[in-house]
Amino acid sequence: MKRVLIIGGGFGGLAAATRLRERLPEGYEVLLVDRQPRFMAGLRKSWALVGAAEFGPGERRLASMEGRGIRFVQGEIDSIDPQGRSAVVGGQRVEGDALEGDTRRRGRGV
16 A cells, blocks of 8 residues: 655645545555644634634544545654655654655644
8 A cells, every 4th residue: 555644734734635535546545644633723723812712613633534534643743754755753653655744834733
C-alpha cells in the first residue's frame, strides 16, 4: 500500500487530505498528522475572543476524518525529513511515499 503523509491538520492539511482521498485509487493510504486532537475554524476563534460565540460549536475532532477514509495520528512532530519522506511523531518514525506539509501553522501544528 502506498501512503501520503500530510503534516498539519489546518485548512491546508485538511483540504489536501480530503482532495487526495477523493482522487487517489484504492491502495493508497492518506495519513494526516497533527499535535492537536481538534480543528477549529479561524473565525470561530475571533468570535470567541470577543464574546460573540463559544469555541465548542466550531471544533471538530480530527479523528472524525477516519470516516472519510483518512487516517489520523495525533502527536508532537519531533522532526521532518523531506528527502526521506518521513517524520518523527511522538518519538516514532512515520514514513510515506509522498510528504506534504502545512508549514504556515508553526504556532499550533508543525
